[in-house]
Amino acid sequence: MTMLSKRRDQHLWRKIKSALVSGGTFVSALLVIAPLGLVFFHLLANGASSVNWDFFTQLPKPVGVVGGGMVNAIVGSLELLVLAAVIGIPVGVLGGVYLAEYGSARGNSMLRFIADVLNGVPSITWGVVVYGLVVLRFKGFSAYAGGLALGLIMIPLILRTTEEVILLVPNGYREAALALGIARWKTIVHVVMKTASKGIITGILLALARIGGETAPLLFTAFGNRFWNHDLSQPIAALPLQIFTYAISPYDDWHRQAWAGAVVLVIGIFCVNVLVRILTRERAPSTV
Amino acid sequence: MPSSDPAVLETRKQTMEPISDNETASLTFEVKNLSIWYGEKKAIDNVTMDIPSNAVTSIIGPSGCGKSTFLRSLNRMHELVPRTRLEGRVLLLGQDLYSANVDPAIVRRRVGMVFQKSNPFPTMSIGDNVIIGLRLNGVRDQKFLNQRLEQSLRMAALWDEVKDDLHKPGTSLSGGQQQRLCIARALAVEPEVVLMDEPCSALDPIATAKIEELIHALKMKYTIVIVTHNMQQAGRVSDYTAFFYLGRLIEFGTTNKIFSNPTERQTEDYITGRFG
Numbered sequence: 001m002t003m004l005s006k007r008r009d010q011h012l013w014r015k016i017k018s019a020l021v022s023g024g025t026f027v028s029a030l031l032v033i034a035p036l037g038l039v040f041f042h043l044l045a046n047g048a049s050s051v052n053w054d055f056f057t058q059l060p061k062p063v064g065v066v067g068g069g070m071v072n073a074i075v076g077s078l079e080l081l082v083l084a085a086v087i088g089i090p091v092g093v094l095g096g097v098y099l100a101e102y103g104s105a106r107g108n109s110m111l112r113f114i115a116d117v118l119n120g121v122p123s124i125t126w127g128v129v130v131y132g133l134v135v136l137r138f139k140g141f142s143a144y145a146g147g148l149a150l151g152l153i154m155i156p157l158i159l160r161t162t163e164e165v166i167l168l169v170p171n172g173y174r175e176a177a178l179a180l181g182i183a184r185w186k187t188i189v190h191v192v193m194k195t196a197s198k199g200i201i202t203g204i205l206l207a208l209a210r211i212g213g214e215t216a217p218l219l220f221t222a223f224g225n226r227f228w229n230h231d232l233s234q235p236i237a238a239l240p241l242q243i244f245t246y247a248i249s250p251y252d253d254w255h256r257q258a259w260a261g262a263v264v265l266v267i268g269i270f271c272v273n274v275l276v277r278i279l280t281r282e283r284a285p286s287t288v
Numbered sequence: 289m290p291s292s293d294p295a296v297l298e299t300r301k302q303t304m305e306p307i308s309d310n311e312t313a314s315l316t317f318e319v320k321n322l323s324i325w326y327g328e329k330k331a332i333d334n335v336t337m338d339i340p341s342n343a344v345t346s347i348i349g350p351s352g353c354g355k356s357t358f359l360r361s362l363n364r365m366h367e368l369v370p371r372t373r374l375e376g377r378v379l380l381l382g383q384d385l386y387s388a389n390v391d392p393a394i395v396r397r398r399v400g401m402v403f404q405k406s407n408p409f410p411t412m413s414i415g416d417n418v419i420i421g422l423r424l425n426g427v428r429d430q431k432f433l434n435q436r437l438e439q440s441l442r443m444a445a446l447w448d449e450v451k452d453d454l455h456k457p458g459t460s461l462s463g464g465q466q467q468r469l470c471i472a473r474a475l476a477v478e479p480e481v482v483l484m485d486e487p488c489s490a491l492d493p494i495a496t497a498k499i500e501e502l503i504h505a506l507k508m509k510y511t512i513v514i515v516t517h518n519m520q521q522a523g524r525v526s527d528y529t530a531f532f533y534l535g536r537l538i539e540f541g542t543t544n545k546i547f548s549n550p551t552e553r554q555t556e557d558y559i560t561g562r563f564g
Contacts, residue, residue: 173409176473180397181393183424191409
């Protein structure tokens with residue numbers, strides 16, 4: 001009798017534990033989704049009304065003059081992304097290929113560890129590094145410095161994703177190509193990288209989306225600019241910087257524009273992520 | 289082997305000329321005292337064996353007996369595994385495949401390979417799959433490529449089935465067709481030898497029969513070495529059979545002899561299904 005009641009107690013306790021754990025996971029899952037919903041709702045409620053044609057076509061107006069837009073910051077951000085891509089994509093992709101295809105096990109695990117540490121370095125640190133290395137040396141803020149800071153952030157991100165997708169390419173394809181007498185590097189470029197190309201592009205897009213919203217590394221590198229600038233050795237405007245400047249200003253009209261900028265930025269990044277989803281929807285071919 | 293004088297051997301390695309015409313006239317491979325290690329593990333133990341030209345030689349034996357390693361040593365594919373070590377010599381038409389000045393890529397162009405699992409390149413069309421070997425080895429002449437494309441697919445008995453679908457992905461074909469596509473891809477670079485590593489183990493009986501027919505036809509032009517788990521297949525397709533066990537060559541002879549009157553007890557036990 002006592003044994004039976006003990007067993008019943010244990011059964012109840014197991015049920016409670018199960019409910020606690022599944023409840024905990026459910027709440028955690030909600031906490032993951034909720035901020036995204038809140039951010040979107042808040043942004044659209046505050047900023048959507050300020051996103052208009054002028055925003056995409058006009059330069060910022062002087063303080064006190066209502067209206068104007070952020071076209072220079074939008075274009076500036078794109079220019080910075082191009083500069084960052086020129087640095088980050090080749091180095092990141094080739095480094096990832098090296099990790100996956102060449103090198104010794106011990107050296108590679110060290111490189112991998114360093115890349116992971118770099119991925120965890122706060123982005124403002126990159127700004128400081130580039131400030132010290134480039135801005136001070138060349139005595140001026142510039143688009144180049146901003147692009148370099150963003151590019152350096154991209155490298156370890158792209159490196160790790162490239163490595164991972166290249167390791168997913170079944171060995172059978174490498175063997176098939178090598179058995180045709182195709183040189184190792186040609187096998188890697190024309191067979192392995194081609195097979196992994198969707199994954200590599202996905203990694204690049206995600207890295208671009210990540211740095212597209214970075215503000216801190218640009219504060220003392222690209223610096224920002226209220227006017228058009230087509231000289232890359234001069235300070236340049238960037239959307240996140242402009243949002244930052246406008247958001248901490250005391251003017252209501254600037255606050256509205258900051259909200260609008262944030263909406264545009266988030267939608268842009270959202271679009272990149274959707275593109276990534278579309279690209280990765282077709283699954284990789286079966287293993288060989 | 290007429291001479292074991294190291295100086296003579298060295299000269300031959302450098303000149304890379306056939307040891308003598310008589311000796312190599314009908315032999316494609318001469319394997320001499322071959323041993324292969326993966327790290328500490330010895331996979332092939334002192335194998336000496338000749339592989340005749342324009343014939344099908346099958347290699348049989350239980351799993352893990354070294355038959356795949358042996359096959360891969362014939363075009364240096366086993367070297368892709370890190371920490372391999374090799375002793376002994378493998379001569380292809382008298383030329384040592386492992387002498388220092390031989391490029392493994394050139395060896396593999398002369399000794400093609402078909403794998404257990406069909407592996408057409410997933411990013412390429414049927415046509416591109418066939419000519420990729422030529423193209424990446426620098427052939428640009430489109431007319432020549434088209435010619436070789438048709439010729440290779442015909443030799444692989446696939447042309448009639450795919451001639452209108454050359455632009456479709458290689459992976460859109462059935463399993464048996466994919467394997468024949470892989471054979472066409474291997475033939476397109478005009479090898480002298482085709483190695484096959486259990487080419488039918490993933491195929492149904494009808495697709496298997498087609499590949500076996502193909503092997504029969506191909507030996508007119510090529511020397512074929514095939515690893516198989518299927519003893520009936522070895523009996524059907526091959527002229528010579530080698531039985532491997534625990535990394536050693538137990539017996540080599542005509543397929544007829546091996547299957548009807550083996551010399552070694554182990555061979556008989558394996559062939560009659562008493563182990564393996």
